[in-house]
Amino acid sequence: MAMSTENEHPVKAFGWAARDTTGHLSPFRFSRRATGEKDVTFKVLYCGICHSDLHNIKNEWGITSYPVVPGHEIVGMVTEVGTKVTKFKVGDKVGVGCMVGSCRSCANCKEDLENYCPEMILTYGAKYYDGTITHGGYSDIMVSDEHFVIKIPDNLPLEGSAPLLCAGITVYSPLKYYGLDKAGMHLGVVGLGGLGHMAVKFAKAMGLKVTVISTSPNKKKEAMDHLGADAFLVSRNTKEMELAMGTIDGIIDTVSAVHALLPVIGLLKTNGKLVMVGAPEKPLELLAFPLLMGRKMVGGSGIGGIKETQEMIDFAAKHNIVADIELIPMDYVNTAMERLSKADVKYRFVIDIVNSLKPS
């Protein structure tokens, strides 16, 4: 007989879950495993709302299995560590991002690229080693293998650091991998949302000149005055876009809707790189001529490995970089999801779990 989610593990847990494709989230009782010898258990304090959570709860990618407790930008305080845990102790401030497991033995895992492991286990909605389904951070406690836990430095405010665990690493990793991290380079950022605003902050900290490319002219003041962008292009303004052609070394494209690549590729200098971190579900049109004539490339990137995630957090701590957030109580989450679908947030919702998640 199948165990109910409340009984499959020994430790009671409480969170909010979506139960069908409406994506409506509501209170949900479930359970977590006891702290294993390599596990870290922590009380969840805050959890960021990633756009992937929205895609998932509505089954927009066709992979959702209900009920699902989303949330993979989780920060909290350690309450228990397993006997073989060496990196953490009770009271530490920690975080968990998009993954909680991988095979640990393939070539990718050995190169600290657990995110590309074919057996990578997602923080929520995936099958864990013990056959049970993983539940994410819209919940009161979290248990994770120590390998997948990130230490949050003391000087980083916890609420603002939660989104770093997905949005942060998603833009940090390609900046490094594609060599777009050298002082003096000119970086373009397409889309000014959760990912985009992090890309601006990281790139400025790395000493790059940053131009934001957006469809919304009303984001210009924010981008330049508050986030520190050097320039702002309205993508529908063909004259502005034409004037900027061939001026940018690399572009991080965070837009997950289908959109035209040609004007974006045109902004690149010779040898320029366009990196896609948003994932439109339909293919985009690619014209060969502009790619060849400037020896340009279009590449992709998806989150980052654990080692690099820790490196990114430490970099953020050194430069005092956190996400710009709107802190919300748990019961605001459905409204937040509606607003998120209209990009009505500057720039990440973060659920105040510690103060507002209470069993009903």
Added chain:
Amino acid sequence: MKCLNQTHKVFFDSRSVPRAFWENGDEDVTIKILFCGVCHSDLHVAKNEWGFTNYPVVPGHEMVGTVMKVGSDVKKFKVGERVGVGVIVGSCKKCESCQQDLENYCPQTIFTYNSHYTDGTKTYGGYSDMIVVDERYVLRFPDNLPLEGGAPLLCAGITVYSPMKYYGMTEPGKHLGVAGLGGLGHVAVKMGKAFGLKVTVISSSPKKETEAIERLGADSFLVTSDPAKMKAALGTMDYIIDTVSAVHPLLPLLSLLKLNGKLVTVGLPDKPLELPIFPLVLGRKLVGGSDIGGMKETQEMLDFCAKHGIAADVEVIQMDYINTAMERLAKSDVRYRFVIDVASSLSQ
């Protein structure tokens, strides 16, 4: 550059087209053309498939010949030497690209044919008996390279060599896929083997398999319409050079790549391709372009080919066969480049 009032016979559509013969300037080299390769671009331009042809056009940008005259400031060449001329005959010489020996990416590149030279006159290509070129854009043709087989290297050769170097596709032991087995593809196979790579040809034509493996030295052959074989090859290649110039799906090629794999496209379909983004994000893969190469790298490529005994496989034709050759080329009916024996079939 002064235009002398003489005409030399060039060949286009069975008529001789008068063309003014340029006086040899101080930095110029006058070349008697011996052979000229027929590149697929010649066909595209002859038929205005790219929309920028300025008729009449004399195609041909894979030519080899001998030096007949050198200008007073010419340092690199002397009369009688074997030389080659490829896709470009001029550039601004001042911009960042030119300064980095990347004349092919200069915004003012002057193409060997269908362009305008610095003096405003049209450029005409190698389907002709002679050409005058600034020495910077002339290549020294290695002695041990056969003329007919070496001519196609001037476009096909550099077009695959340059991205193989730039995108780091030269690590011995790694696995290269070559999509399309034509002029570009067959040279890519030969170069890939010379770099010590494992090479798989990816093709829609099963009948090319024996050739690919036994004659060109490919290690394996993958037919794109064989779903079982394509599935077995998923995630096995480090890089792919895509030489196909027709519109074709990229998803099957991207799926053949390993993590961090690179798909480099050197063919020029005239309509957009569909680029699926998920495979790029999930596998940190990239699709890049590359366009011929600079003069320094073209010379390096010729010397590399001479060292490794690499030449194109050619079918030598007479000038008056050209229109039939173009028809056959449109159907990919050539192994793997036509080369016009200009010297013996086109004379004053």
